Amino acid sequence: MKALRAFGIKTIQTQVPVRLGKIVSRLDGLGTYIRNGVPTIAVIELKTTGRCLNNDAAYNATCRNKPHLDVLGIPNTEKNSHDIQAEFGRLAFNNCYGTALGNPTVRSVVVIANEKEGGVREVSPIVTKAGKSLGSIFSTSVITPLLKINAFSALPKAVNGGALIRTALVKLGYQRIKGGKGVPAGVSFIGISNKNTRTFFGIRPQYLEQTAEQQQNDQNHLKSIVERSGKPEDRIAIMHRHVGGWAVVVVPRCSV
Numbered sequence: 001m002k003a004l005r006a007f008g009i010k011t012i013q014t015q016v017p018v019r020l021g022k023i024v025s026r027l028d029g030l031g032t033y034i035r036n037g038v039p040t041i042a043v044i045e046l047k048t049t050g051r052c053l054n055n056d057a058a059y060n061a062t063c064r065n066k067p068h069l070d071v072l073g074i075p076n077t078e079k080n081s082h083d084i085q086a087e088f089g090r091l092a093f094n095n096c097y098g099t100a101l102g103n104p105t106v107r108s109v110v111v112i113a114n115e116k117e118g119g120v121r122e123v124s125p126i127v128t129k130a131g132k133s134l135g136s137i138f139s140t141s142v143i144t145p146l147l148k149i150n151a152f153s154a155l156p157k158a159v160n161g162g163a164l165i166r167t168a169l170v171k172l173g174y175q176r177i178k179g180g181k182g183v184p185a186g187v188s189f190i191g192i193s194n195k196n197t198r199t200f201f202g203i204r205p206q207y208l209e210q211t212a213e214q215q216q217n218d219q220n221h222l223k224s225i226v227e228r229s230g231k232p233e234d235r236i237a238i239m240h241r242h243v244g245g246w247a248v249v250v251v252p253r254c255s256v
Contacts (some may be wrong), residue, residue: 003111003118006072009033009042016071018092020107021139026209027089031109040105043093045086045123046111050163053119066218071137072128082110084134086123091135115167152202152218155179155189165203165239168246174199184229188239199235200226207240207249219251226253 004011009031016027019223029044049062051058062068063076071080074080086108096105126134155177156162169191180188188203202222222236236251 003113003120004031004044007033007109007120009109009120011044016093018089018093020088020095021133023088023092023138024209025092025206026089027093028111030093035105035107038105040107041093043086043089043106043108045082045089045108045110047082047110049112049114050157050166051114051119051184053114070128070166072134074126074128080126082112083108083123083126086110087126087134090123095135096246098216104109115163152186152188152204152222155203165246166249168239172248184225186225191237196235197235198230199237201237201239201248203239205241207238208242222251223253241246 001146011029012031013030014028015063016030018025018027027043028046031042033040033042059079060077066076068074069076069080072084090106090108094103098104098106109120110123111118111120113119128134155165163235166230169177173193174191175194176192178192184200186202187200189201191199191201193199199215200222202218204210206219207218211219218238219236222238224235226234234253234255238251239246239247240249242248
């Protein structure tokens with residue numbers, strides 16, 4: 001990416017598997033750069049936004065529904081959520097590969113982009129008010145799913161990143177997107193192509209990071225919804241994050 005090159009970071013790998021405690025994930029990317037004269041590995045966290053990058057007030061605004069992250073003792077802002085994910089990547093990378101690589105200097109960076117521009121910033125280590133290190137919290141966390149089993153993410157509003165999803169769909173030939181009312185429960189949205197074909201979409205940002213069984217469960221869930229609420233000619237697809245953008249997995253239509 002142009003923003004990374006401008007920052008001096010040379011990317012070397014994407015989708016790197018990591019683990020810390022019971023949390024398993026993949027890093028968006030790895031890079032190398034010289035920081036204060038020291039060769040440094042950059043753990044890259046890619047984020048998209050619908051806002052202008054210089055709108056710091058929005059980036060640092062606290063969430064109205066949950067203004068505080070109780071375990072960490074810090075405000076629940078978009079910036080802090082990005083920092084937490086980036087720092088998890090750094091800690092998990094060190095946990096998996098640090099010793100084998102001779103414990104190199106590693107920093108986490110967030111790359112945030114909208115449709116017109118991108119920016120890079122280094123993340124400072126997060127200090128919790130509770131006195132526990134972030135690594136300790138991640139290592140001992142009990143994983144609680146944010147979504148019910150088989151529940152797909154809702155289509156976000158344009159300002160919250162939905163604009164990038166819509167742009168990706170337009171490039172794939174979808175002229176209209178139908179969300180909210182009129183969309184069957186359990187479906188993220190319906191895409192209507194230039195041939196007036198309907199596709200029932202489920203948004204699963206980390207679809208590729210799931211097990212084969214979990215992926216099959218997602219597919220079967222969508223199929224069952226379309227069998228009940230759709231038409232024989234309707235199509236099915238799952239939308240997921242991929243290398244900082246969005247990609248689509250088309251699900252073969254068959255009976256469940």
